[in-house]
Amino acid sequence: MNIESLKMFCHVVDEGSITKAAKLGFVSQPAVTRQIHQLEELYGALLFDRVDGKLKLSEAGKVLYPYAKEIIDYTERSFAAVHELTGRAETVLNVGTSLTIGEYLLPDILGSFSKIYPNIKFSITVRNTPTILTKLEHNDVDVALVEGAVGNKELITEKFAxxxxxxxxxxxxxxxxxxxxxxxxxxxxxxxxxxxxxxxxxxxxxxxxxxxxxxxxxxxxxxxxxxxxxxxxxxxxxxxxxxxxxxxxxxxxxxxxxxxxxxxxxxxxLWLVQKNHRFPKTGLNYFIEYIRGL
Missing domain, CATH: 3.40.190.10 (Periplasmic binding protein-like II)
Structure with missing residues (x-):
């Protein structure tokens, strides 16, 4: 299976169109269409329907999407783990935070944490709590720091402050x-x-x-x-x-x-929220333990 085809499939779902997915992936629209067709041939089912000229996920596409996100996430984690072992790459943690935490609390946390773990880098997403939790569920962020209610019981939630x-x-x-x-x-x-x-x-x-x-x-x-x-x-x-x-x-x-x-x-x-991953992302445990110690 071509992991790039799964990535492009997720881009089309997330962006809502082949045109936007092509721009995001720096490829042509025919290339995106070709990768989607390859997946459809592999799974033996249509992944999208066209409704009023717009792409809409088929039932098969809805089933595949969360698996595709998980496969992509674990593939990236495996590369990060091996590269850390061989010293070939630095770790980048994707942290999602709600607005107040992201604007007023997180900068000091990252400043102090980075002095202890200078090789761990961060990509920060600041949105409202429901948006951040959705991104966590879809593996777009590795961990979430939020101040609102967490309704998804499958997420691991603990108070940190x-x-x-x-x-x-x-x-x-x-x-x-x-x-x-x-x-x-x-x-x-x-x-x-x-x-x-x-x-x-x-x-x-x-x-x-x-x-x-x-x-x-x-x-x-x-x-x-x-x-x-x-x-x-x-x-x-x-x-x-x-x-x-x-x-x-x-x-x-x-x-x-x-x-x-x-x-x-x-x-x-204030809540620390994470998914139950079998293979946690490299460096994530260090960050979580640091948050717990605040």
Missing amino acids: DDELVLIVPANHRWTKKESISIIELPEEKMLWRETDSGTRQIVEDALSRLEILEQIRNSMELGSTQSIKSAVEAGLGISILPKLTVLRELKYGVLREVKIEGLQLVRD
């Missing part, structure tokens, strides 16, 4: 003169939220709803990123509850201030 959610206000806000505020004081200020499907926002809203205060917060604004919220709070446009991980620098330099809320402590778990 936690992150507190804190109330932040401008440096000159009247609340900074207090040791803490009462929960009933929150509606006095404009609350700055992330978008409605944000995991952080859902945690905060659930907690405030249980305390019967959420409905009283009517003066609010929705912003599309954590950075935009921090800038808005700094400018005095409102207050917000954000992961402490994302505001450490601003708190350190006094740009923003943290205010305690009496009777409310919000902590979310």
